[in-house]
Amino acid sequence: MKPLARYAALNNFVELGHSLGLDPARLMRDAGLDPASIGLQDRWIPAEAAVEVLERAAAAADRDDIGLALAQFRRLSHLGPLSLVLREEPDVRSALMLLIRHQHMYNEALRIRLSEQSGIATVRVALDLGHPGQFRQSTDLGVGVLHLLIQGFIAPGWRPLSVAFAHPPPRDLQLCHSLFGPQVRFDADFNGISLYSKDLDTPNAMADPTMRQYTQDLLADFEPAGAPSxxxxxxxxxxxxxxxxxxxxxxxxxxxxxxxxxxxxxxxxxxxxxxxxxxxxxxxxxxxxxxxxxxxxxxxxxxxxxxxxxxxxxxxxxxxGQSPTQWRAATHLISVYENPPQSSQSSTEAAVQLCCMLPRGSPVKGS
The missing domain is CATH 1.10.10.60 (Homeodomain-like)
Incomplete structure (x- = not known):
């Protein structure tokens, strides 16, 4: 089956779209998504729809760095319950390995892989939607978020050895250099980040050793057993x-x-x-x-x-067992009975009316 992603993949898309003069709701509808549901961050949606939204936004705004612009808004907390566990890992390596191990909790299409050789660590980012493609904006978003997370664990001014993208450079490099520094390569053979392996051993200043077991147990409660049914x-x-x-x-x-x-x-x-x-x-x-x-x-x-x-x-x-009009009237009378307004019918009168008019099976509380 095609992979799913959580609505959290589009965190801050509405704000970004408005700042660029776009209509975020229309872009989401065009990709088959319901704009009213974007606040339901844990709801699963087709990963391909989330990818399509960003590509449509890039075309509408005539910008080829929408994914990087969206990455600027992201915070560790946007990973939901997983962020609580990552925060208590003892070092950057442990946090990164945990993120890789549980990436399916927030995006089934995301593929993050860590390799190390001769003191250099490479973190590769890819999307697997079941068919070939570069998916530029979503890939840029993934690399940008990963960089911000690693930077957050190490130090605000930390820079990687290099950041690589498989696509050509954007027309304007200002945002790219602002996020990653000058060491950015384009038309590379992978998308991802290279850094010293020793950086992964940096202690996590946010971690509290006494909280780690608690957060591990918390993660076990949140993580579903096996693949979604x-x-x-x-x-x-x-x-x-x-x-x-x-x-x-x-x-x-x-x-x-x-x-x-x-x-x-x-x-x-x-x-x-x-x-x-x-x-x-x-x-x-x-x-x-x-x-x-x-x-x-x-x-x-x-x-x-x-x-x-x-x-x-x-x-x-x-x-x-009743029409929708009767149901609506019943719930309104219940509200009047439970919270009678001043200078209106008494709750007793409302109760009598309620009992007289409602058929069996109505939504009466406390019965």
Whole structure:
């Protein structure tokens, strides 16, 4: 299956896009992503979509250093729970090896490799999307973030022996030299960083030896056992695709790099089905959207992929035992009952009205 990446791969993309006069939301939609979900940093998305967003941004801004510009915003904390563990590693080598060992926790397409020879360490960065390509902006982002992380562990003014890129030089070298210093090579045979091996033995000034075991245990709690299941991958993609109006088993299969029959077969092996996942996801989203009162029923039905308001209403009634309008009214009355406004009906009156009008199965709390 095609690799996935977490939305965290696009951290600060919106800010960067606005600073360059771009429309980040449109760029994300064009790549098949839902802009409203970018705040859900742990949600998985197709890695290829994240790569495409950066390439589209580079073309729209007419800049060939978008990946490096985005790298400037990154911090160790953007790695999520893994950052807590890295911070407590005793030296740079231990932190780097941990990062390499657990790179699949945040990006399944990322490949970081460390080699050492004659006192020189080389850290190579590559992306494996299942097909050939340079993926310039995402590769630049990976190298830039890696450099900033190593620099953060060693010293603010630290510079590597050299930084290599397999692509030609950008039109403007100012940002590149600002990040890495003057020792940057282009049209190289790899993307990555070269440094003295002794730099990897630099003690980590942030580490607290008494905290290391705790953070290792924490990492074990966060790390999933083995590769993500097909059900988990499909569920993440359904949540991603539903608001775009392009949620189908065919689209999910394309995002995973397989055909629809393979999706059905693997889900069946795991004791579920695409229709069950779609129905459960719709139910979770529908409850939230109907309760929030921010959107009309027509808009909600369209967001959940129903062809007409009538189809949405019939599905909702079958699923929850009442129409979406009744559900919304019920949750509103519950709110009035629990938090009665001043100079309005009493909570007792609201409770009587609530009990009289709501059918069985309504969202009444505390019953």
């Amino acid at each position: 097909t059900e988990r991958r499909v569920r993440e993609l359904v949540e991603l695709l539903l608001p775009t109006g392009r949620c189908s088993v065919e689209q999910v299969a394309r995002s995973l790099g397989v055909d629809r029959r393979t999706v059905h077969r693997r889900l069946d092996d795991e004791g579920t089905s695409f229709s069950a996942i779609l129905d459960d996801t719709r139910a979770e989203l529908a409850q939230h959207m109907v309760t929030s009162r921010r959107q009309s029923m027509i808009a909600i039905g369209e967001s959940l992929g129903f062809s007409s308001p009538g189809n949405f209403s019939r599905w909702f009634r079958k699923r929850f």
